[in-house]
Amino acid sequence: GQQLNQSPQSMFIQEGEDVSMNCTSSSIFNTWLWYKQDPGEGPVLLIALYKAGELTSNGRLTAQFGITRKDSFLNISASIPSDVGIYFCAGPANNTDKLIFGTGTRLQVFP
């Protein structure tokens, strides 16, 4: 079935640093969604991408929809302590409205 693999699995960075993470699949997705999950909470939608090559920003966050439609990238600039959490990519399975979630990237930010 369709799978989304995220890398890195975890990151430990210092406040102020920039962060890059990616999400890859062996199959094509027509939509890429990036969510952030704080401990004990539900995921919160950060950015949605709908076109191959699309680059979208939300504050310090920037995400790109890969040209091949098989990957997506999320960048966080000038990280702050509240960026701590797990970042998930997600995409609709086989053009349904069901979402497949990636394996997640756990981000730790040290002051």
Add this chain to the structure above:
Amino acid sequence: GAVVSQHPSRVICKSGTSVKIECRSLDFQATTMFWYRQFPKQSLMLMATSNEGSKATYEQGVEKDKFLINHASLTLSTLTVTSAHPEDSSFYICSARGPGEPYNEQFFGPGTRLTVL
């Protein structure tokens, strides 16, 4: 907009009892809601799709008689874990498909932590 709530946020129950979790869309109508389960340090796994006015559709491997889903109105879906056992302990999260286009953005509730003793 697009706020989803869940109740309760945390529940502890004895093995063999049933637990009901509510999921509400607060400021929009949701014809479709989704129920996920998340084990510690793992990703979200879709359990079932809840459609208003019709039967839920379950993912492969999810027992429909154990996880009863009712989507009786456009703003409420409930998940009942029947005869809960310790292995059912998990973080249950619901989501609702957002209003209008694009149709595949989902908005999530805050989750319910279930602990079965």
